[in-house]
Amino acid sequence: KQEVTQIPAALSVPEGENLVLNCSFTDSAIYNLQWFRQDPGKGLTSLLLIQSSQREQTSGRLNASLDKSSGRSTLYIAASQPGDSATYLCAVRPVDQFYFGTGTSLTVIP
Amino acid sequence: DVKVTQSSRYLVKRTGEKVFLECVQDMDHENMFWYRQDPGLGLRLIYFSYDVKMKEKGDIPEGYSVSREKKERFSLILESASTNQTSMYLCASSSRGPREPQHFGDGTRLSIL
Numbered sequence: 001k002q003e004v005t006q007i008p009a010a011l012s013v014p015e016g017e018n019l020v021l022n023c024s025f026t027d028s029a030i031y032n033l034q035w036f037r038q039d040p041g042k043g044l045t046s047l048l049l050i051q052s053s054q055r056e057q058t059s060g061r062l063n064a065s066l067d068k069s070s071g072r073s074t075l076y077i078a079a080s081q082p083g084d085s086a087t088y089l090c091a092v093r094p095v096d097q098f099y100f101g102t103g104t105s106l107t108v109i110p
Numbered sequence: 111d112v113k114v115t116q117s118s119r120y121l122v123k124r125t126g127e128k129v130f131l132e133c134v135q136d137m138d139h140e141n142m143f144w145y146r147q148d149p150g151l152g153l154r155l156i157y158f159s160y161d162v163k164m165k166e167k168g169d170i171p172e173g174y175s176v177s178r179e180k181k182e183r184f185s186l187i188l189e190s191a192s193t194n195q196t197s198m199y200l201c202a203s204s205s206r207g208p209r210e211p212q213h214f215g216d217g218t219r220l221s222i223l
Contacts, residue, residue, distance in 0.1 A: 031208040043114075043200055044214040051209055089153070091212065096141060096160060097168070098202075098212055102152035 002027045002094055006101035013080055014109050021075040021104045023090035028068050030092045035064050035075050038087045038103070047088075048075070080108045113137070114215040116201050122221045129188040131218055133201030139213075140206040142184035144168075144176065146197040147217075153200065159184055160206065191222045 003026045013019050023033070032051050036044040048057045048064040050073070056065040063076040073090055089103040117132035135142065143158040145168075155168030157176040165176050173195060177185040184203075188195055201215045 032211070034211055036214075041198075041217070041219065043116075043216040044202075046211055046213065049211045091153075093208065093212075095208060096206075097155060097158065098143070098204075100153040102150065 002030075002092060002099040004090060004092055004099050004101040006088075006090060006104050008104060009102070010105040010107075012107040012109060015080060015082060017080050017108075018076070018078050019080055019106070021077070021088050021106070023073040023075070023101055025071045025073075025092045025099070027094065028071050030068065030094050032093050033064075033066055033073050034091045034093070034098070035062075035073075036089045036091065038089060040086075044089065077106075080106075082108045082110050084108050114201055114203055114213050116199075116215040116218050118218050119216060120219045120221075122223065123188075123191050124223055125191060125193060127188075127191045127222075129191050129220070129222075131186040131188075131199055131201075131220070133184045133186070133203075133215055134182050135184075135203040135213070136182065137203065137205075137213070138181065139203040140181075141204045142178065143202040143204075143212070144174075144184065144186045145200045145202065146170070146195075147200055148197050156186065193222050196220060196222045 035047045050066045061078040087103040091098045091100045144156045145153040159178045175187045204212045
């Protein structure tokens with residue numbers, strides 16, 4: 001069964017810093033990997049979707065990379081802002097199901 | 111934009127009650143999912159459906175059932191609510207294509223007293 005791990009579980013950084021969140025998965029047979037943001041008490045908001053054939057995707061200050069063969073993805077956030085404070089989750093899709101990590105809780109300190 | 115709507119943001123019910131959680135999506139998606147989210151355990155799949163009247167068990171189906179009578183609506187049913195079903199419930203949908211993303215509703219915070 002696919003297992004998805006996110007390290008660290010929590011991260012606190014000063015405003016303006018660049019940071020990297022990590023996601024690893026055990027089975028490389030995936031169609032895509034999706035990064036989400038979750039604010040407290042809310043649902044998940046999709047940030048980036050990387051297909052298995054792609055190496056990276058960018059949206060504004062966010063850049064996600066995928067190394068399928070090693071089972072790793074990173075989410076790079078440039079010039080962090082207090083509004084980036086949230087929990088970030090990654091999910092992989094082998095077929096129809098999605099498998100989620102437990103997330104990284106990010107706090108950006110003004 | 112895809113819209114996934116869950117009928118309630120907060121719900122409080124009593125032990126033994128039959129509870130219905132409703133989810134509607136407006137993008138004609140084939141696949142719909144119900145998850146529960148608990149601290150330290152992440153998202154766990156309860157049931158999913160890939161077509162009308164079709165359903166598949168996820169990782170934790172015990173104590174739950176689902177109904178999908180129309181393509182846009184997927185209902186989660188707690189047959190006899192128990193306190194260990196207190197949780198955040200999240201509904202999601204996706205197109206059938208394996209390369210398509212998943213879209214989530216705002217969640218329902220369910221408390222069973």
